[in-house]
Amino acid sequence: GAVVSQHPSWVICKSGTSVKIECRSLDFQATTMFWYRQFPKQSLMLMATSNEGSKATYEQGVEKDKFLINHASLTLSTLTVTSAHPEDSSFYICSARGLGNTIYFGEGSWLTVV
Amino acid sequence: KQEVTQIPAALSVPEGENLVLNCSFTDSAIYNLQWFRQDPGKGLTSLLLIQSSQREQTSGRLNASLDKSSGRSTLYIAASQPGDSATYLCAPYRAGGYNKLIFGAGTRLAVHP
Numbered sequence: 001g002a003v004v005s006q007h008p009s010w011v012i013c014k015s016g017t018s019v020k021i022e023c024r025s026l027d028f029q030a031t032t033m034f035w036y037r038q039f040p041k042q043s044l045m046l047m048a049t050s051n052e053g054s055k056a057t058y059e060q061g062v063e064k065d066k067f068l069i070n071h072a073s074l075t076l077s078t079l080t081v082t083s084a085h086p087e088d089s090s091f092y093i094c095s096a097r098g099l100g101n102t103i104y105f106g107e108g109s110w111l112t113v114v
Numbered sequence: 115k116q117e118v119t120q121i122p123a124a125l126s127v128p129e130g131e132n133l134v135l136n137c138s139f140t141d142s143a144i145y146n147l148q149w150f151r152q153d154p155g156k157g158l159t160s161l162l163l164i165q166s167s168q169r170e171q172t173s174g175r176l177n178a179s180l181d182k183s184s185g186r187s188t189l190y191i192a193a194s195q196p197g198d199s200a201t202y203l204c205a206p207y208r209a210g211g212y213n214k215l216i217f218g219a220g221t222r223l224a225v226h227p
Contacts, residue, residue, distance in 0.1 A: 006157070034214060034215065042219070043203065043217045043218060043219040043220055044158075044203070044217045046214055046215070046216065046217075049214055091155070093157055093158070095158075095215070100163070101145060101146060101207060102148070102160065102163055103148060103160070103205070103207070103215055104160065105150070105157045105158035105159070105160070106157050107156060107157040108155075108156060108157040110155070
């Protein structure tokens with residue numbers, strides 16, 4: 001079946017630095033990818049929709065200058081958390097839309113900002 | 115705006131029971147609906163996808179039904195096992211302008227031996 005890979009799985013960064021998370025569709029092309037964040041014991045909150053070759057569409061309340069999304073190819077979308085702060089520590093998950101509009105998720109990335 | 119509610123929020127049962135997990139959504143103009151499983155600290159695994167024209171889908175011990183007009187879906191788990199312990203999430207998907215999955219809070223299932 002379709003596979004979505006996220007990297008890194010875990011990352012620790014210092015407050016004020018930036019960190020990039022990659023989301024790749026390994027065996028299919030994805031014109032649309034989605035980025036979610038999830039706090040402990042809470043559901044997934046959609047942050048933005050990433051469209052290949054165009055600007056991402058951000059959900060209300062999500063700072064587009066803080067969470068930079070780039071979808072430069074049909075198999076790769078990146079999320080960069082800029083000037084990270086401890087409150088940005090969370091579980092970030094990407095997903096990609098495949099054939100038949102089935103959505104496939106990556107394994108997620110744990111970000112800890114110290 | 116799509117809102118998704120899942121009941122119950124948590125469920126703890128002995129092994130072997132048949133289970134019913136409920137999902138309701140406010141916008142019935144959906145393209146399909148997916149049920150996912152999430153293990154602690156992990157990503158999501160797709161369990162079943164029901165197209166809007168379908169009424170149910172089955173995979174092994176799992177059966178999902180969809181009543182689009184009333185905005186409801188149900189996931190049945192037969193003969194539950196400890197390995198079924200996870201959080202189950204439903205997500206209706208509306209294409210064409212909306213184009214994104216909105217999740218409910220999920221049902222946290224614990225199946226004990």
